[in-house]
Amino acid sequence: MNPMLNIAIRAIRMGGKIIAQNYDSKDIRNELNSLNKIYYLRKIRKRIFSSIYSIIHQSYPQHSIHDIYSKKISTIQNNQWLVNSLSGTMNFIKKIPHFCLSILIKEKNQMYMSVIYDPIKNDLFTAIKGQGAQLNGFRTRCCTYDNDFDxxxxxxxxxxxxxxxxxxxxxxxxxxxxxxxxxxxxxxxxxxxxxxxxxxxxxxxxxxxxxxxxxxxxxxxxxxxxxxxxxxxxxxxxxxxxxxxxxxxxxxxxxxxxxxxxxxxxxxx
Missing domain, CATH: 3.40.190.80 (D-Maltodextrin-Binding Protein; domain 2)
Structure with a gap:
């Protein structure tokens, strides 16, 4: 397996554990008001990014690792990791199990690798430029069904x-x-x-x-x-x-x- 993909998977699974723990441990639908929910989500995202950052940085200290929710802009262009620590926040708040976290890796400002992880269903979607897309290690293709129905x-x-x-x-x-x-x-x-x-x-x-x-x-x-x-x-x-x-x-x-x-x-x- 691609060594960079190995690190991305390890990092995103660690972030997924944090999401899953918070999803199960607290019912924020009723316990928190709107402002507190925003603060709570920011806190979770910060923890997720910190855990992902530490794993990536340990193996690739020379690479740029960027949190998309941060206002800081990276200046390194050759190797860049973009981290979306939680997408589908309203679903997360409402206890609807359809949300994910994702990592996009760019080389020389070109998309090279993508990892998307659903921590509730434990579904891992990966793609490497020129090497196809996979779900949980199996090659995937988009639906070619062209019937007019269903x-x-x-x-x-x-x-x-x-x-x-x-x-x-x-x-x-x-x-x-x-x-x-x-x-x-x-x-x-x-x-x-x-x-x-x-x-x-x-x-x-x-x-x-x-x-x-x-x-x-x-x-x-x-x-x-x-x-x-x-x-x-x-x-x-x-x-x-x-x-x-x-x-x-x-x-x-x-x-x-x-x-x-x-x-x-x-x-x-």
């Missing part, structure tokens, strides 16, 4: 743009007539890891955080999935709407998203 769609939606909100509503209205299943899970990084392992068919994000996509991008690409905007182009960063899935499934959904896109733009004129 597709599972994972959505991410933040109401930051009225235009994208209208796109979202029109698309839901069109898809709800079909035999598709919708998922709004509250943890987009874990959803994207599920897509890379064939558990869901397509991911549709509205006003998605680019950082979430970055942490799972290697899993997406190494599993054979593609990323487009609503018209099949690559302008998803600017438009803030993104479709992710295998080519045949994307082709099917792009027919619908292009129709919605044209409809909403014609109504503006």
């Amino acid at each position: 597709k599972i769609i994972a959505f991410y939606f933040r109401q930051r743009s009225q235009y994208n909100t209208n796109l979202y509503v029109l698309l839901i209205q069109q898809l709800i007539r079909e035999t598709t299943s919708f998922r709004h899970t509250g943890c987009s990084i874990l959803d994207l890891a599920y897509l890379s392992s064939g558990k869901i068919n397509i991911y549709i994000g509205f006003n998605e955080k680019l950082l979430n996509i970055n942490f799972a991008e290697l899993q997406i690409r190494e599993s054979g999935a593609l990323m487009t905007d609503f018209i099949g182009g690559h302008d998803y960063i600017k438009s803030q709407v993104i479709l992710i899935g295998q080519a045949n499934i994307l082709k099917y959904f792009l027919k619908k998203t292009r129709t919605v896109y044209k409809k909403i733009n014609s109504s503006k004129k």
Whole structure:
């Protein structure tokens, strides 16, 4: 096994233990108010990052290790470890077992390795550039099922743009007539890891955080999935709407998203 991957797995599992202990030990839904919950989450994230940092730094003291929740910006570019200590915080607070922590390793500012860990289900998703994606040590591929029925769609939606909100509503209205299943899970990084392992068919994000996509991008690409905007182009960063899935499934959904896109733009004129 890749020695850097070994260290990443050891570090992320240690962080996962801290999450699992806090998830089981305290019911913060009712015991803490809003401000205390924020403080509590920051404290957990700090502990997780500290444990991950110590393991990585011990083996790679010359590498830069960056907490994405910290305001400090790393100056070392050759070898960089980015740590997301807890994604899906609302699920964690509400005792919904769908959250994760993740590590992204960059070499010369290029994505080289990604590790995503679900500490409750003990699922470990890994990907190395040019070497494929894995779930718990077994090679994974995105879903190639291209039937018109029984597709599972994972959505991410933040109401930051009225235009994208209208796109979202029109698309839901069109898809709800079909035999598709919708998922709004509250943890987009874990959803994207599920897509890379064939558990869901397509991911549709509205006003998605680019950082979430970055942490799972290697899993997406190494599993054979593609990323487009609503018209099949690559302008998803600017438009803030993104479709992710295998080519045949994307082709099917792009027919619908292009129709919605044209409809909403014609109504503006």
